[in-house]
Amino acid sequence: GEDVEQSLFLSVREGDSSVINCTYTDSSSTYLYWYKQEPGAGLQLLTYIFSNMDMKQDQRLTVLLNKKDKHLSLRIADTQTGDSAIYFCAESIPDKLIFGTGTRLQVFP
């Protein structure tokens, strides 16, 4: 089946690391994505990982993929107030993306 789950909220202090988790169900997914949605805006692609990779690092972002457990995480180092947004993970299955419910990240000073 197609189901992507995320926790709904995460609150972190500015300067700390944030870890947003996601579980997916379709083992045939070729790519897994992280998108960011700021209030009143569309989705912005942050990063993606190919399914045969375990980890991908892109500046402050680190994506970890555990294909056996179908678990994906996004770590944001040195979280800033500008990182406050909703973060969506998405899995690709032929011809479409299945999005998670989104995790609202709140960064407080």
Add this chain to the structure above:
Amino acid sequence: DSGVTQTPKHLITATGQRVTLRCSPRSGDLSVYWYQQSLDQGLQFLIQYYNGEERAKGNILERFSAQQFPDLHSELNLSSLELGDSALYFCASSVEGGTSYEQYFGPGTRLTVT
């Protein structure tokens, strides 16, 4: 700015009416995707077009239809509108048609059905 444009930004209409949402993909992108984002359903894939032809269908109601024109812009038509159709409608585009290609999202059209 993703390079994907959508019009209008906001739309308020009554139940039973029909509306058309428009999307212009990024320059050079051949594929257009439509998504619906609502509070209760989350972000749902509706339909995809690639170079003028329908490529994939998701959870799109029969009251909804879409097309992609020769200049690659796309329109999403929503008819016999119901209160539950109130949502944000996003368009995304990518270079090719497969989901291995990055999708760039437009700012969305917020539809309110009263």
